[in-house]
Amino acid sequence: MDLLEHQGKQLFAKHGVAIPEGRPADTVEGAVQAADAVGYPCVIKAQVLIGGRGKAGGIKVATDQAEAEQHARAILGMDLRGFVVNELYVEQASEIDEEYYTAFVFDRSAKKPLAMLSKVGGMDVESVAKADPEAMRMLHIDPLIGFQAFHGRRLAFEAELAPDLIQPVGTLLSRLYETFVAEDAMLVEVNPLLVTPDREVLALDAKVTIDASAVYRHPDLSDFRAEVGVDPQEAMARERGLTYVALDGNIGILGNGAGLVMSTLDVVAQVGGSPANFLDAGGGSKAEVIAQAVEVILSNDNVTAVLFNIFGGITRCDEVASGLIEAFAQIEPSVPFVVRLDGTNDEQGRALLAEAALPGVHTESTMLGAAQRVVELAG
Amino acid sequence: MAVLVDEQTKLCVSGITGHEGSFHSLNNRRYGTRVVAGVTPGKGGQDVEGIPVFDTFHRAVEETAANTAMIFVPPRVAADSILEAEDAGIELIVAITEGIPAHDELRVFNHLQHGSTRLVGPNCPGILSPGKANVGIIPADFFKAGNVGVVSRSGTLTYQIGNELAGSGFGNSSIVGIGGDPVPGSSFVDIVELFEADPETELIVLSGEIGGDDEERAAEYIAEHVSKPVVAYIAGFTAPPGKTMGHAGAIVSGSEGTAAAKAEALEAHGVRVGRTPAEVAEIAVEVLGA
Numbered sequence: 037m038d039l040l041e042h043q044g045k046q047l048f049a050k051h052g053v054a055i056p057e058g059r060p061a062d063t064v065e066g067a068v069q070a071a072d073a074v075g076y077p078c079v080i081k082a083q084v085l086i087g088g089r090g091k092a093g094g095i096k097v098a099t100d101q102a103e104a105e106q107h108a109r110a111i112l113g114m115d116l117r118g119f120v121v122n123e124l125y126v127e128q129a130s131e132i133d134e135e136y137y138t139a140f141v142f143d144r145s146a147k148k149p150l151a152m153l154s155k156v157g158g159m160d161v162e163s164v165a166k167a168d169p170e171a172m173r174m175l176h177i178d179p180l181i182g183f184q185a186f187h188g189r190r191l192a193f194e195a196e197l198a199p200d201l202i203q204p205v206g207t208l209l210s211r212l213y214e215t216f217v218a219e220d221a222m223l224v225e226v227n228p229l230l231v232t233p234d235r236e237v238l239a240l241d242a243k244v245t246i247d248a249s250a251v252y253r254h255p256d257l258s259d260f261r262a263e264v265g266v267d268p269q270e271a272m273a274r275e276r277g278l279t280y281v282a283l284d285g286n287i288g289i290l291g292n293g294a295g296l297v298m299s300t301l302d303v304v305a306q307v308g309g310s311p312a313n314f315l316d317a318g319g320g321s322k323a324e325v326i327a328q329a330v331e332v333i334l335s336n337d338n339v340t341a342v343l344f345n346i347f348g349g350i351t352r353c354d355e356v357a358s359g360l361i362e363a364f365a366q367i368e369p370s371v372p373f374v375v376r377l378d379g380t381n382d383e384q385g386r387a388l389l390a391e392a393a394l395p396g397v398h399t400e401s402t403m404l405g406a407a408q409r410v411v412e413l414a415g
Numbered sequence: 416m417a418v419l420v421d422e423q424t425k426l427c428v429s430g431i432t433g434h435e436g437s438f439h440s441l442n443n444r445r446y447g448t449r450v451v452a453g454v455t456p457g458k459g460g461q462d463v464e465g466i467p468v469f470d471t472f473h474r475a476v477e478e479t480a481a482n483t484a485m486i487f488v489p490p491r492v493a494a495d496s497i498l499e500a501e502d503a504g505i506e507l508i509v510a511i512t513e514g515i516p517a518h519d520e521l522r523v524f525n526h527l528q529h530g531s532t533r534l535v536g537p538n539c540p541g542i543l544s545p546g547k548a549n550v551g552i553i554p555a556d557f558f559k560a561g562n563v564g565v566v567s568r569s570g571t572l573t574y575q576i577g578n579e580l581a582g583s584g585f586g587n588s589s590i591v592g593i594g595g596d597p598v599p600g601s602s603f604v605d606i607v608e609l610f611e612a613d614p615e616t617e618l619i620v621l622s623g624e625i626g627g628d629d630e631e632r633a634a635e636y637i638a639e640h641v642s643k644p645v646v647a648y649i650a651g652f653t654a655p656p657g658k659t660m661g662h663a664g665a666i667v668s669g670s671e672g673t674a675a676a677k678a679e680a681l682e683a684h685g686v687r688v689g690r691t692p693a694e695v696a697e698i699a700v701e702v703l704g705a
Contacts, residue, residue: 142517142518142521142597144597144598144626144627144628145627145628147521147524147525147598148521148525149521178525179518179521179522179525180522180525180526217518220516220517220518222517222597247516247517247518248659249490249514249515249516249517250516250517250518250519252490252491253491253516281655281658281659281660283653283655291571292571293569293570293571293572294569294595294624294660294662294665295567295568295569295570295571295572295573295595295622295624295650295662295665296569296570296571296572296574296575296650297660298569298572298624298625298650298651298653298654298660298665299572299575299648299650299691299692301651301652301653301654302650302651302652302653302674302690302691303691303692304653305652305653306690306691311653314654314658314660347571347574347575347578348554349540349552349553349554349570349571349574350435350552351571378575378578379554379557379574379578380554402693403575403691403692403693404691404693
């Protein structure tokens with residue numbers, strides 16, 4: 037779950053990571069009020085989940101109320117590389133002496149948090165880091181002892197920070213690590229990490245990704261979730277507790293278990309088809325869940341045929357068949373279905389389908405055969 | 416022979432009094448697994464169809480000499496349960512629970528590095544050694560004893576591949592699901608190492624998916640340390656970057672972790688990669704003879 041800048045900064049503030057004063061707004065009037073409150077000059081920032089907002093015209097400085105209104109009007113509703121701006125963040129303008137980069141990343145490969153610090157920050161940090169890898173200092177943190185003061189000192193000295201910045205940057209990093217752990221983040225990134233002419237160290241931007249499995253223990257984050265725009269089918273699936281990813285083809289896919297569904301997408305593509313979605317109905321899916329999943333798949337108008345690929349373990353094939361029968365009773369689909377049931381109670385499942393004789397439902401016994409059939413039917 | 420679970424397994428189930436926990440514990444016992452105990456705090460003294468329930472892992476181990484744990488409790492208490500099992504001296508912990516927060520997994524993983532307890536999972540289907548023991552939720556009826564060792568990040572895909580292998584007449588030494596989470600307790604390398612040492616295993620099937628670099632690491636390990644033939648399958652060739660494909664670990668970020676990169680790494684190290692589950696079985700036939 038990716039957070040918008042102002043959401044990330046809310047978490048920073050909660051854990052004592054220094055940020056400039058700012059307020060979110062979702063109307064022009066609200067933005068002007070926010071600008072009056074933080075004072076001029078201020079910065080009007082588009083709140084969208086893309087990098088390079090400044091270059092794309094989504095960040096503007098306002099020196100007075102008239103400019104604040106003008107910029108807010110221009111940026112709200114703007115299309116930034118496919119993301120429509122619905123929210124703004126109005127922030128006190130900061131004087132910039134230096135721009136650094138810092139981040140904590142959940143390093144799956146090392147199975148430890150990775151701390152990163154560089155004197156080279158700002159807009160093109162990726163290309164700079166590539167050109168001069170030495171400039172990016174990195175350190176793995178043992179999660180059992182956490183981020184210690186020496187970690188901060190070591191990074192700051194190795195990054196060749198000025199002596200007066202070693203301590204304040206170390207403090208900010210330590211609070212950022214606290215944010216990373218306490219908020220169950222997979223990433224907290226600050227680019228730029230700002231040094232003002234007064235030698236104050238501030239997080240000027242915030243890129244935060246929260247572990248979806250941990251959202252349950254952060255009730256305050258549930259407000260954030262609703263605000264971030266998602267695909268309508270994905271939103272619908274999420275409400276029903278299904279894992280759905282929109283793709284751009286025409287063959288609706290339902291399977292049980294993430295690996296099998298991924299494999300099903302691949303096999304459909306190999307035999308010349310184009311999947312419309314990834315949908316994992318999960319383990320132990322009951323009939324009602326299957327019926328809801330069918331509804332989600334068919335709410336995408338691009339779908340011209342649907343493939344069910346089920347290998348029953350916890351999931352019982354008779355439940356899947358009942359779900360499909362229920363779904364047909366409720367929504368009378370107009371596209372053909374190919375159903376492959378194997379595993380737990382597969383015979384009962386196939387018998388139920390044979391008995392129901394649903395219109396346009398074809399059964400197949402192998403995964404490959406089912407994929408070929410659905411590609412033929414999808415046209 | 417088999418790996419990890421067999422006739423010596425004495426299983427203690429955390430969450431045995433829950434709906435899923437009791438169902439699968441009894442299922443495992445029916446298969447022949449020695450399910451010696453269960454743990455549910457506050458329910459010590461009860462039993463689940465004759466399997467004694469204890470309040471703590473420590474009591475369960477004292478009373479029954481359990482050496483293997485299966486974790487079936489909800490995600491918010493699962494890390495605690497794994498740590499308790501380790502503290503009580505359990506040698507092998509199989510965590511079925513799905514949805515454990517990644518930071519919890521990270522702490523557990525790093526803690527276990529300091530001891531000798533092995534964790535398989537979380538978010539895995541468990542381990543089946545056909546004819547010997549079943550610890551987890553793998554539908555055992557589809558598999559018979561044989562010479563193919565299977566290790567997989569996914570549950571149902573394992574059944575699919577196992578089914579294709581069975582269709583070609585192969586049985587399995589063991590089937591090990593390592594799970595699809597960001598921080599699995601055991602990696603492909605850990606399990607491949609066990610299969611290499613297992614005299615019964617003549618072919619190793621590795622079933623991977625997008626995300627992370629576990630397959631790439633396995634490829635390097637296999638080239639250096641494995642004498643037995645290995646056949647691989649990778650799911651997720653059609654997965655778009657930046658989208659999590661159901662498993663918390665199955666996400667392609669940037670150019671890393673794609674199915675194509677993994678298949679390439681494996682092939683570069685001499686591992687044949689089947690493009691469909693069916694093709695994995697075809698390669699197995701070529702390698703071992705039908």
